[in-house]
Amino acid sequence: MSFLNVRIYGVLVNAQQQVLVSDEFIRGRYFTKFPGGGLEFGEGTLDCLRREWQEELQQEIEIVKHLYTTDFFQISAFDNHSQILSIYYVVKEKSPFVARTIEKPFDFPIPEGADDVTAPRWIPWNAFSEDSVSLPIDKVVARKIKRKGIAWLYESDD
Incomplete structure (x- = not known):
């Protein structure tokens, strides 16, 4: 049987012009992706993104x-x-960012038996590219935001 898995992600560039990514160890493999996760039954995409963050x-x-x-x-x-x-949204912080971040990719301990470990990391805009993320759809989004630029991300669509 085939399934449709809906994923919701947020793209955040802070005032220091850094892109937030999530370094993750999942089921024995390492990934760097945008923060977010899976849509739950009965949940809208915006509520999902708020919950995941x-x-x-x-x-x-x-x-x-x-x-x-x-x-x-x-x-x-x-x-x-x-x-x-996957559905991606541009987001901004409503309050100061307080999550503990790592400096180097995957610089976190993996407890014995753990199969899902996550740590956020900031990447400077000038160092960020599609090679900064692991998943194919994230790479498309990374190319798009680099091509359009930071100012475009936060321009109003109205």
Whole structure:
């Protein structure tokens, strides 16, 4: 049986012109991705994104605008029977960012038996590229935001 797995992510560039990513150890593999996660049944995409950022980063966010929705077929990195549909939003902090971040990729301990460890990390805008993230859809988004620029991210769509 095939499944559709809907993922919701937020793109944040801070006042220091750094992009927030999440370094993760999941099921024995390392990934760098944008913060966010899976849509739960009965949940809207915006509520999902707020919940994920609160759970993972203890961060309240304001959702600025829709950035991108997957427009191609993408199989899950974890199984061969799930199609991934990812929706990305530009976000900004509602309060100062307080989550503890790491400086170097994957610079966190992995407890014995753990299969899901996460740590946020800031990447300077001038060092950020599609190579900064692991997942194919994130790479599309990284290319788009680098091409458009920081100012475009926070311009109003009105």
